[in-house]
Structures are given as structure tokens and as C-alpha cells.
Amino acid sequence: MKASTLKYILLFLAQAALWNYGNFSQYLLIAFLPVMILCLPVGRSPIYAMVVAFVTGLLMDFLVTGQIGMTSLALVPVALLRRPVVSLVFGAELFSRGEDLSFHRQGWQKFVPAVLLVTALFLLVFLWADSAGTRPLWFNVLKFALSLAVSSAVGVFVAYLMLEETGERWK
Numbered sequence: 001m002k003a004s005t006l007k008y009i010l011l012f013l014a015q016a017a018l019w020n021y022g023n024f025s026q027y028l029l030i031a032f033l034p035v036m037i038l039c040l041p042v043g044r045s046p047i048y049a050m051v052v053a054f055v056t057g058l059l060m061d062f063l064v065t066g067q068i069g070m071t072s073l074a075l076v077p078v079a080l081l082r083r084p085v086v087s088l089v090f091g092a093e094l095f096s097r098g099e100d101l102s103f104h105r106q107g108w109q110k111f112v113p114a115v116l117l118v119t120a121l122f123l124l125v126f127l128w129a130d131s132a133g134t135r136p137l138w139f140n141v142l143k144f145a146l147s148l149a150v151s152s153a154v155g156v157f158v159a160y161l162m163l164e165e166t167g168e169r170w171k
Helices: 003-021 033-038 048-064 071-080 084-090 093-097 108-131 137-162
Strands: none
Touching: 003 033, 003 048, 003 137, 033 048, 033 071, 033 108, 033 137, 048 071, 048 084, 048 093, 071 084, 071 108, 084 093, 084 108, 108 137
8 A cells, every 4th residue: 555545544534533523613624635635646637536535525424424425515626626726826837747746845835825725615615515504604704714724724734744755845
């Protein structure tokens, strides 16, 4: 088993444990699954990323006894827009060189906006579907803002863990 696959599985289990046992507040949802989808190999097709996101979401909903399909509903758009986000934040030359994301080469300055974008997309879809129009707007906006701030901070650390390597920055 590759190290990246093992890291993905361990972080998946950490997310499940966090959602099961770390319910800190009704105003906070800590989600780093979108970052895990962002960190998939760049050379893989969007279909591959969408299938991984769908299966990951279904398994997560099953493990945390959530509404089946809710996490998949929010993760699949992240997987669909992963390549445009990578191209926008890291540049299209990443695709032309056939390289994967590297936390050491690109640096945290580029990972912060990428993590913010994918986490915001995930939270928008997830909170919209979760509330189903039954919660007031102020509650959803507050939950979105708090969750985005905390989840993005955790997400940058998760990206570092998933993309950790011995390589150095380009010269």
C-alpha cells in the first residue's frame, strides 16, 4: 500500500472520529475532507476524483450516522472543480509539467487560498443541504464563517501532512 493511500485512510478515520466525538458547538463544523480531495494526484482525471469523493462521502456518512449522501453531495462538486482551483491558484504549468502538488515547492502562501476555496465550496453545499431552509440565515452565515476559519486552518495542516515530502523548493 502506498504511503499516500495510507495517509488518506488515516485522515479519513480522523475526520470520522472528529465528527463523531468532537462536536464542539452547533456553530462549528470542522471539515478537512475537501482538502483531502484537493491533494489527490493532479494527473488523475476529474472522474476519478469524483468517484473517490462520492465513495469517501458515502463511507463518512455511514460511519458518522449522518444522512446518507449528504457528504457526497458536498464533496463531488469539490472534486469536479479541483482542477480549475489548482490551475487558478498554482498555475497551469503544474499540468504541463505533469507534477503533483507539493507543500514544500508551492509553499503555504499558495495552499491557503486553495484550501479556502475548496472548503468554502464544501461548506456552502453542505450547510445549504443540511439546513434545507429550516434555519435562519444569520445562523447559517455564522456557522459558515466560523467553520470556514477553523476548517481552513486545520486544512492547511492536513495538506502539509498529505503532501509532506523530502523535496525542497525550486531554485
